Amino acid sequence: MVKKRCVIVGASPAAGFEFIEKRINSDDFVICADGGRDLIAKTSIIPDLVIGDMDSALNMELFDNVPVEVLPVAKDDTDTMYCVKTALEKGFTEFLFLGVMGGRADHTLANLSVLLYLREHNAEGTLASEYEDITLLKKGRNELNGVKGRTISVMPFACGSVKLTYSGLLYPLKEAVVGAEYPYTLSNAAVENAVEIILHEGNALLMINN
Numbered sequence: 001m002v003k004k005r006c007v008i009v010g011a012s013p014a015a016g017f018e019f020i021e022k023r024i025n026s027d028d029f030v031i032c033a034d035g036g037r038d039l040i041a042k043t044s045i046i047p048d049l050v051i052g053d054m055d056s057a058l059n060m061e062l063f064d065n066v067p068v069e070v071l072p073v074a075k076d077d078t079d080t081m082y083c084v085k086t087a088l089e090k091g092f093t094e095f096l097f098l099g100v101m102g103g104r105a106d107h108t109l110a111n112l113s114v115l116l117y118l119r120e121h122n123a124e125g126t127l128a129s130e131y132e133d134i135t136l137l138k139k140g141r142n143e144l145n146g147v148k149g150r151t152i153s154v155m156p157f158a159c160g161s162v163k164l165t166y167s168g169l170l171y172p173l174k175e176a177v178v179g180a181e182y183p184y185t186l187s188n189a190a191v192e193n194a195v196e197i198i199l200h201e202g203n204a205l206l207m208i209n210n
Contacts, residue, residue, distance in 0.1 A: 005096060008098070008100070011036050012101055141198050157205045159203045163199075166188070166196070
């Protein structure tokens, strides 16, 4: 079976194992980042690889037949970033991250920054939780389909401001400049099934409520 998407599972204490099992497909290449192995062990899914310094893994005996790469505790890369680099070397360009939000704020922010790293390496990813899916908006036109009734937020990220145009949302915008210090683009609502968001300038996170 050819596996096209890489799913990286972290160890967030806020992640529900039933949600994780629902989001992983049979043809995904699954990497557990450190303690993510304990989380995915509650599901029926067998990972393809486990990577980490094992400082948060509780049960080292899980998945005896799954390759494990043990990293040093003192390193520049986070466990998640090392998983990303490994997957990029394997040729993956589409990523889904589960169990990487809702714990420590610094870990969540670092994992959001991974989306920028993926863009720089011609790949893209989604950070998903039971509450929302988070991606980076592409420069130019972004089309969202089947989102009527969903809550949509766009936040400047790693930049001072963004310029945005919306259509299909309750509160439309026309080449509006949104500063990182005052992101009033929180909690908009899709009033059409098809929504268009144009990112003219800057970097922005797109958050779609589940």
